[in-house]
Amino acid sequence: MARITLDHLAHAYKPNPQGPQDYALKEINHVWDQGGAYALLGPSGCGKTTLLNIISGLVHPTRGRIRFDERDVTDLPTEARNIAQVFQFPVVYDTMTVRENLAFPLKNRGVPRDRTAARVEEIARLLDLARVLDRKARNLTADMKQKISLGRGLVRPDVAAILFDEPLTVIDPHLKWQLRSTLKEIHRALDITMIYVTHDQTEALTFADKVVVMHDGAVVQTGTPEELFERPAHTFVGHFIGSPGMNILPCRVEGATAYLGEEPVSLARAYRALPQGQRIELGIRPEFVRLQARGSGLPVRVRRIDDIGRARIARVELGGRVVAASVPEAFSVDGDEAALALDPRQIHIYADGHLVAGEPAR
Amino acid sequence: MNKTLNNKAWFMVLPVFALVAFSAVVPLMTVVNYSVQDTFGNNQFFWNGIGWFQELLDPSKELGGRFFEALWRTLLFSAIILAIEIPLGIAVALAMPREGWTVALCLVLMALPLLIPWNVVGTIWQVFARGDIGLLGWVVNHLGIDYNYTGNSLDAWVTIIVMDVWHWTSLVALLCYAGLKSIPDAYYQAARIDGASRWAVFRTIQLPKMRRVLLIAVLLRFMDSFMIYTEPFVLTGGGPGNATTFLSIDLVKLALGQFDLGKAAAMSLVYNLIILAICWVFYTVMTNVDADRERVEV
Numbered sequence: 267m268a269r270i271t272l273d274h275l276a277h278a279y280k281p282n283p284q285g286p287q288d289y290a291l292k293e294i295n296h297v298w299d300q301g302g303a304y305a306l307l308g309p310s311g312c313g314k315t316t317l318l319n320i321i322s323g324l325v326h327p328t329r330g331r332i333r334f335d336e337r338d339v340t341d342l343p344t345e346a347r348n349i350a351q352v353f354q355f356p357v358v359y360d361t362m363t364v365r366e367n368l369a370f371p372l373k374n375r376g377v378p379r380d381r382t383a384a385r386v387e388e389i390a391r392l393l394d395l396a397r398v399l400d401r402k403a404r405n406l407t408a409d410m411k412q413k414i415s416l417g418r419g420l421v422r423p424d425v426a427a428i429l430f431d432e433p434l435t436v437i438d439p440h441l442k443w444q445l446r447s448t449l450k451e452i453h454r455a456l457d458i459t460m461i462y463v464t465h466d467q468t469e470a471l472t473f474a475d476k477v478v479v480m481h482d483g484a485v486v487q488t489g490t491p492e493e494l495f496e497r498p499a500h501t502f503v504g505h506f507i508g509s510p511g512m513n514i515l516p517c518r519v520e521g522a523t524a525y526l527g528e529e530p531v532s533l534a535r536a537y538r539a540l541p542q543g544q545r546i547e548l549g550i551r552p553e554f555v556r557l558q559a560r561g562s563g564l565p566v567r568v569r570r571i572d573d574i575g576r577a578r579i580a581r582v583e584l585g586g587r588v589v590a591a592s593v594p595e596a597f598s599v600d601g602d603e604a605a606l607a608l609d610p611r612q613i614h615i616y617a618d619g620h621l622v623a624g625e626p627a628r
Numbered sequence: 629m630n631k632t633l634n635n636k637a638w639f640m641v642l643p644v645f646a647l648v649a650f651s652a653v654v655p656l657m658t659v660v661n662y663s664v665q666d667t668f669g670n671n672q673f674f675w676n677g678i679g680w681f682q683e684l685l686d687p688s689k690e691l692g693g694r695f696f697e698a699l700w701r702t703l704l705f706s707a708i709i710l711a712i713e714i715p716l717g718i719a720v721a722l723a724m725p726r727e728g729w730t731v732a733l734c735l736v737l738m739a740l741p742l743l744i745p746w747n748v749v750g751t752i753w754q755v756f757a758r759g760d761i762g763l764l765g766w767v768v769n770h771l772g773i774d775y776n777y778t779g780n781s782l783d784a785w786v787t788i789i790v791m792d793v794w795h796w797t798s799l800v801a802l803l804c805y806a807g808l809k810s811i812p813d814a815y816y817q818a819a820r821i822d823g824a825s826r827w828a829v830f831r832t833i834q835l836p837k838m839r840r841v842l843l844i845a846v847l848l849r850f851m852d853s854f855m856i857y858t859e860p861f862v863l864t865g866g867g868p869g870n871a872t873t874f875l876s877i878d879l880v881k882l883a884l885g886q887f888d889l890g891k892a893a894a895m896s897l898v899y900n901l902i903i904l905a906i907c908w909v910f911y912t913v914m915t916n917v918d919a920d921r922e923r924v925e926v
Contacts, residue, residue: 324817345823353814360836370832374823418822 268334268348268426270298270321270459275330277316283328291316292484293330298427298461303453305474306463309506313483314463318429321461322349334426348426350419352433356411358403364390365399368417375422389421392452409441413448420452427459434469446473467507479503495551496612501619504549510579510590513555517548519615524548527585529564534610535624544618552579552590554612557597563605566591571599582606662893680894691891695898697870698878702854705789705874709853710846712793717800717845718838722830724805738798750862753791757863777864781871784864788872791859796852800845807841808834840914847910854903875899 277291286292291313298304306314319325321332323344331340339347359367365386372382390396393413398406403414412433419428430449434442450473453460464470470477471491478488479502487499498504504512518525522536526548540546557568557580566582571593578593582604591606593599615622663680665673686692724734744752757777759765768775777787811833819829857876860866866873866881873881879899883892 319817322817322821324820344817344820349821351817351821353818355812355814357812357814357818359832361832370824371822374825374828415818418818 268337268459269300270427271333272296272298272321273331273333275317275320275327275332277313277320277325277327277329289328290483291320291327292482294485296478296485296488298459300459301457302459303450303473303475304459304461305470305477306461306480307465307467307470307477307506308480309465312480314465314480315431317480318351318431318461318463321427322351322429323347348422348424349429350416350422350425350427351429351431352412352415352419354432354435356408356415356436358406358411358414360402360404362403363400364395364403364406364414367403367414368395368399368421371418371422385421385423389417392420392455393417393448409437409445412437412445416449416452420456420458425458427461430460430462430464432464433462434464434466442469449473467509471507479506481506497614497621498549499621501547501549501616504551504614508551508553509574510552512549512551513589514616515548515584515587515589517546517615519546519548524613524615526564529585531564531608531613532610533613533615533624535615535626537615537622537624540615540622541617547616547619549614549616550608550612552592553577554609555589555591556607556609557582557591557593557599558605558607559597559600560603560605563607565603565605568599568602568604580604659893659896662889663897664890666890676890680890681898684891684894684898691895694870694878695875695895698873698875699902701872702856702874702876705785705856706850706853708789709792709796710849712789713797713800713849714842714846716793717797718804718842720797720801721804721808722834724801726809735802738802741795741798744795746858747862749791749795750859753787753794753859754863757787779868781868784868784872788860788863791863792853792856795859796849800849803841803845804838807838811837843910843914847907850906851903854906 272294274293274295275291276289276293278289280288283289294317306317308314316325320327323339323342323346327340331338333339334347359370362370368386368389369382372385377385386399387396390399393416395410395413395417398410403411406414415433416428419425434445437445446469449460449462452458462470462473464473471494475490476488477491477494479486479494479500481500481502487494487503489497489499494503494507498507498512501512501514505514515526517531519533519537519540521538522533524531524533531548557566564584566584566589569581569583569588571578571580578595580591580593580599582589582591584606589606615624664676664678666676666679667673680691683689683691684695687696720738724738725731741749756762757765759769759776765775765777774780775783777783815833815837816829819833824832855876856874857880860872860874861877861880864872866877875895876899879892879895882888882895
């Protein structure tokens with residue numbers, strides 16, 4: 267049980283890194299609270315797995331320290347940290363039964379046999395593996411194997427955190443949901459810190475209480491799923507989370523009015539001191555852009571309308587750029603000319619990709 | 629599924645059939661033909677039925693005696709070769725580097741002995757092990773050990789075994805290395821997290837993952853050592869006495885030295901059957917390993 271602190275942590279795979287471009291993981295300061303369910307979300311190659319391997323001790327960071335509570339573990343090897351990890355591809359020991367697999371970490375640590383047996387039974391019940399305890403592990407399906415990997419972590423009573431490295435990649439779609447709920451249940455039952463690496467936003471948002479979004483080796487935002495949705499701190503977060511992602515449009519801002527080309531859009535906040543010489547963009551989620559009949563609002567040309575089940579999303583053209591907008595149920599498009607209404611409270615202004623706070627407009 | 633039946637398809641296998649007939653079936657049948665006849669030269673043959681086989685498989689007869697002696701000798705040789713080369717090959721594979729420029733260097737060095745023609749290997753060791761001009765023989769003799777592979781049976785055996793280990797351990801090592809390379813990193817990482825010792829990693833991850841290449845290595849090394857001919861023929865010629873006369877050497881002595889075609893044919897057929905039987909056992913074991921893998925249960 268521990269709080270994990272990352273203190274000015276950075277990692278480069280090359281020796282003698284010069285500039286920030288050499289770092290696979292740029293400087294990060296973060297605290298993972300005891301008992302939290304975290305997701306580390308980002309596209310492939312953004313440094314998520316590097317960060318995970320640093321926490322578990324498989325990779326030694328170039329700079330910075332890692333602390334479990336107050337104990338500095340930066341130089342400790344993996345086996346000396348109370349960490350368990352579940353990998354992308356299920357790892358089971360082929361020659362052993364499920365029971366022997368689960369007992370393996372305890373056996374290696376010299377735990378007495380009777381205590382091991384009791385603990386294995388307990389964990390097997392928790393993971394619903396009791397029926398297969400005496401089967402050879404290699405003959406089981408991928409989701410069972412993933413449960414065994416998880417079980418080998420859970421079986422250690424001292425385990426401080428469990429790290430998941432895209433654990434559902436090889437699981438059949440209909441079992442993914444089931445396994446994810448098992449994870450949630452175990453998290454609730456055991457009060458263990460869980461860090462879940464994924465590039466799948468659905469997995470991240472449904473699993474985690476707090477999501478850490480990474481991009482290009484750096485953390486761009488940490489927040490609850492709601493925060494990431496409602497106030498993306500970076501255009502990358504806006505674009506990466508949500509389907510379809512946030513509309514990002516270059517604009518010019520004067521006080522509480524933004525200009526998309528020559529069309530004015532009124533804002534709920536005023537931006538007086540925007541930095542000079544930076545790229546200014548307006549961001550708004552498709553959920554808050556409504557398609558309506560031509561006459562009021564921004565005139566657009568409708569390209570196509572997709573029915574994505576719970577809603578209809580229109581792809582429209584605005585000043586040469588494609589914008590996604592939601593189509594109200596009652597609305598039917600006549601021809602390809604229509605207009606957009608933007609909810610001013612949901613418009614965010616970004617300077618060089620970063621959210622600008624603004625102040626309430628009078 | 630609809631299957632089309634067309635007997636013309638048989639013509640497609642005809643070329644292969646003809647090739648196999650000429651390269652294998654016809655020569656083999658000639659041997660079978662010899663094995664049931666006796667000849668006194670002059671191309672005159674007399675029917676002998678299963679006489680040669682009876683003589684061959686009866687250790688109290690002259691032919692049977694030398695056959696079983698050579699057979700046990702060959703089996704002992706194969707057993708020693710496997711007992712040394714398999715563990716040594718695994719050890720070498722484990723010690724080989726995983727990445728960096730040394731990998732290529734290692735692979736080339738390991739492959740070198742495999743590229744040398746077999747009779748050259750025999751010649752190399754014949755010279756190398758000589759007491760007067762060979763480096764090995766000279767050094768061993770000057771260390772105070774009386775060593776002479778042409779006069780002492782034990783020395784001859786040791787020399788042949790060391791030569792074979794030098795020649796073929798690379799093959800086992802390379803096969804094991806390929807097996808080791810195919811193990812994903814995640815296994816080693818999981819083992820570290822589980823606190824496994826070096827020995828436990830070997831027992832629970834590396835050895836099971838190498839199981840299939842090891843089976844192939846054992847099969848190849850058994851077959852090759854069981855059929856060994858060229859190197860001991862060049863090195864010792866089967867001597868001193870009959871000490872290193874393995875089955876293949878004995879067979880050649882019988883067929884080409886004494887020109888006993890009938891006896892030699894019977895012996896080569898039995899030799900062949902032994903090898904086939906062992907191959908079949910290996911094949912069964914290997915397919916069972918695979919079948920076990922496929923039995924996925926819910």
